[in-house]
Amino acid sequence: MSKLLSVRLVGIFVGLGFAFVALWSLVFGLAPAFSTFAEHGQFVEPTVEHEFHEHPKDYAYSFEGALGKWDTAQLQRGFKVYNEVCAACHSLKFVAFRDLGEIGYDEGQVKAFAASKQVPGIDPNTGEANMRPGLPTDYFPSPYPNAVAAAAANGNAIPPDLSLITKARHDGTNYVASLLSGYGPAPAKLKEEFPEFSTPSTLHFNKYFPNLNLAMAPPLTTAEQVSYDDGTKASVEQMSQDVAAFLTWTAEPTMVKRKQTGWPVLIFLLFATVLAYFSKKQIWAAVKPKKRS
Amino acid sequence: MSFPWARQYEPKTGLTKFLDEKLPLPRLMYGAIGAGYPVPRNLSYFWNFGVLAGFFLVLQIITGVVLAMHYAANAQVAFATTEHIMRDVNWGWVMRYAHANGASFFFIVVYLHIFRGFFYSSYKAPREMIWLLGVVIFLLMMATAFMGYVLPWGQMSFWGAKVITGLFGAIPGIGESIQIWLLGGFAPDNAALNRFFSLHFLLPFVIAGVVILHIWALHIPGSSNPTGVEIKSESDTLPFHPYYTAKDGFGLGVVLLFFFAMVFFSPNMLGHPDNYIEANPLSTPALIVPEWYFYPFYAILRAFTVDFILPAKLWGVLAMFAAILVWFFLPWLDRSPVRSGHYRPLFRKFFWFGLIPCMALLFYLGGAHAEEPYIMLSQIATAYYFLHFLVILPIISQIERPEPLPYSITEAVLGSDKKAVLGENTTPAV
Numbered sequence: 223m224s225k226l227l228s229v230r231l232v233g234i235f236v237g238l239g240f241a242f243v244a245l246w247s248l249v250f251g252l253a254p255a256f257s258t259f260a261e262h263g264q265f266v267e268p269t270v271e272h273e274f275h276e277h278p279k280d281y282a283y284s285f286e287g288a289l290g291k292w293d294t295a296q297l298q299r300g301f302k303v304y305n306e307v308c309a310a311c312h313s314l315k316f317v318a319f320r321d322l323g324e325i326g327y328d329e330g331q332v333k334a335f336a337a338s339k340q341v342p343g344i345d346p347n348t349g350e351a352n353m354r355p356g357l358p359t360d361y362f363p364s365p366y367p368n369a370v371a372a373a374a375a376n377g378n379a380i381p382p383d384l385s386l387i388t389k390a391r392h393d394g395t396n397y398v399a400s401l402l403s404g405y406g407p408a409p410a411k412l413k414e415e416f417p418e419f420s421t422p423s424t425l426h427f428n429k430y431f432p433n434l435n436l437a438m439a440p441p442l443t444t445a446e447q448v449s450y451d452d453g454t455k456a457s458v459e460q461m462s463q464d465v466a467a468f469l470t471w472t473a474e475p476t477m478v479k480r481k482q483t484g485w486p487v488l489i490f491l492l493f494a495t496v497l498a499y500f501s502k503k504q505i506w507a508a509v510k511p512k513k514r515s
Numbered sequence: 516m517s518f519p520w521a522r523q524y525e526p527k528t529g530l531t532k533f534l535d536e537k538l539p540l541p542r543l544m545y546g547a548i549g550a551g552y553p554v555p556r557n558l559s560y561f562w563n564f565g566v567l568a569g570f571f572l573v574l575q576i577i578t579g580v581v582l583a584m585h586y587a588a589n590a591q592v593a594f595a596t597t598e599h600i601m602r603d604v605n606w607g608w609v610m611r612y613a614h615a616n617g618a619s620f621f622f623i624v625v626y627l628h629i630f631r632g633f634f635y636s637s638y639k640a641p642r643e644m645i646w647l648l649g650v651v652i653f654l655l656m657m658a659t660a661f662m663g664y665v666l667p668w669g670q671m672s673f674w675g676a677k678v679i680t681g682l683f684g685a686i687p688g689i690g691e692s693i694q695i696w697l698l699g700g701f702a703p704d705n706a707a708l709n710r711f712f713s714l715h716f717l718l719p720f721v722i723a724g725v726v727i728l729h730i731w732a733l734h735i736p737g738s739s740n741p742t743g744v745e746i747k748s749e750s751d752t753l754p755f756h757p758y759y760t761a762k763d764g765f766g767l768g769v770v771l772l773f774f775f776a777m778v779f780f781s782p783n784m785l786g787h788p789d790n791y792i793e794a795n796p797l798s799t800p801a802l803i804v805p806e807w808y809f810y811p812f813y814a815i816l817r818a819f820t821v822d823f824i825l826p827a828k829l830w831g832v833l834a835m836f837a838a839i840l841v842w843f844f845l846p847w848l849d850r851s852p853v854r855s856g857h858y859r860p861l862f863r864k865f866f867w868f869g870l871i872p873c874m875a876l877l878f879y880l881g882g883a884h885a886e887e888p889y890i891m892l893s894q895i896a897t898a899y900y901f902l903h904f905l906v907i908l909p910i911i912s913q914i915e916r917p918e919p920l921p922y923s924i925t926e927a928v929l930g931s932d933k934k935a936v937l938g939e940n941t942t943p944a945v
Contacts, residue, residue, distance in 0.1 A: 229844060229847040229848065230847070230848055230850070230909045233841075233844060233848050233904075233905040233906075233909060234905055234906050234909060236837070236841075236901075236905055237841075237901045237902055237904065237905025237906045238902075238905075238906060240833075240834050240837060240897070240898070240901040240905075241897075241898035241899075241901045241902045241906075242898075243819060243823050243830050243834075244819060244834070244895075244897040244898040244901070245894065245895075245898050246821060246823050247818065247820045247821040247823075247827065247894050248891055248894035248895065250820070250821045251820060251821075251887065251890055251891055251894070252891065255887040255888065255890075255891060258887070265886070265887035265888045266886050266887060288780050316595070316598045316602065321602075382792075385598075386598070386791045386792070389783065389788065389791040390788050390791035390792045391788055392788050394788065432801070473791075474601070474608075475602060476601070476602070476608045480608060480609075480612075480779055480782070481779060481780060483609070483779060484775065484776070484778075484779025484780055485779075487775050487779060488772065488775055488776060488779070491768060491771055491772050492772060494768055495765065495768030495769055495771075495772060498761070498764045498765040498767075498768045499765050499768075501761055502761040502762050502764065502765045505757050505758060505761045506758060506761070506762075509556065509753060509758070511928055511929045511930070
């Protein structure tokens, strides 16, 4: 018994110790935190990013929701925007030409498109490295031979690979669409509140970018920059949304299949669970006490 | 031990007779999870989570083994092979999403299992060993989950590995050497990735081994129950099969509905977008956070911001480990003879209005930015956490006046225990 008592005594001592040290940290943090609060009405010093960075706009997409489906026409438009605009700087390394078959292109179109791209290869006669026309099994080639070349060509900011970009950003599809159509001058209110804030000449103000100043120059600047084959009017907003949709597909080509597989699984499980409930009820009926009134 | 009224296994066919003679595996299963295991008749659905945890362990092992067939533990290609699984492997995306969300669900059911134990004092005699083994399983799970999160080699994988192994750097004098030894280098790289993969494959089987001990230890005193009153007679019990296999089956169906809804319709909800960016040692994410199931302990780690004799970082590390290790001592800290929180008015108040809000807060704060007011709140929650287990619980058990307990489980369920009233010995209810 005395041994057990000593476990508790040591315990109380240790518990008080940790609690004391945690509260010791608290005491030192209180004064600065509340002086910041008194000054600004919030616990953290307001920063320009905190005040003026905006969450992406909420666009409507066909693939959203549990019953969502790809809008093939939109994916093809977005692919065209990627190919004619983004591909100049951004790679798409996890996507193969053959994958384009999934967004409604036939075999001939895929072959032709692959052949229009030069990919790194090996000369069969000399063994020298060369460039050859792509095959459907090849992956989208990178616009730069390596990361150093990419950085050198872009003011030291490496354009990220876009294969997974919509999964690699919070609310990614809306983020990409908002960012692409979100360029513009910094609001006057920002300049009033943060006079020291500036956008260097090599950067570009964008309220949807976490740092507000983005290295990428506005890629979509004028309507009809990309001429759509299906006759859709190519406004900057339209192109932004289309390429965001396309990049949602590249990030997870199996997304619609995933949702479509989910329904039969859940319906089966629901059925099995209801059956399990009734068999449980039946098995327990004999030993369940009558409801006491 | 078994109860004297436990049904005995009787092999009927030639094959089962043969087996029973040579290797009585069916007999073992019959007594462990079959009709030969008498279980209190009043278990609530809170007693489902042990079986559910076992289910998710098996699911993790199966999906994990399949993933390992397509994954390559090499820093050059790990991220790409993960994407290969998502894109090119037939049904690879189901395997990966089931594995990632399976880890989350494993932790959800284990946390519920643990908090069931807190409320009903399942750690008390004669079940101390079950509890101790359970805490060992939890620690092994944390190690396994942490190393598994490193394998896709995304940004959070890399920086999480760096931060967590960096904790060992807080040990005075030898800390840095230990960190380098653990990682096999100065920063997480191929050496770390390879050993993490090796251990991530090994540890689940260690967990499975400890789970067997956990269940073995459980069968010595038998399951606890919501009244906390021990089994007195046969009428207090029901055979595990079919009663609890049926009940667990229903519980499993409900949990799987939630699980597959998550896997198929929101598989990345509990993940972090940064882990879809390939690991880059030169680019630090704005916010480095572990997976959600580590949040309470991560919040405790970050609560210590001021040096006090020892460096603040070391206090954080000590507190984080102590926060789990303290669970080992629960059987000897809480000395109240009454087990169930239903009959402990004071304990109950501190449980619902102290421990639960404290843990909820820590869960929230662990994922928040390290800025005020979150730091202040995590300091308060951390202080309460330690006070709750190490100071409040021992004192409550000393001063509390428990409410009257039912005479037996039968009385609690049926309103009266006829056999107890009449002083008879044999009135089997089933």
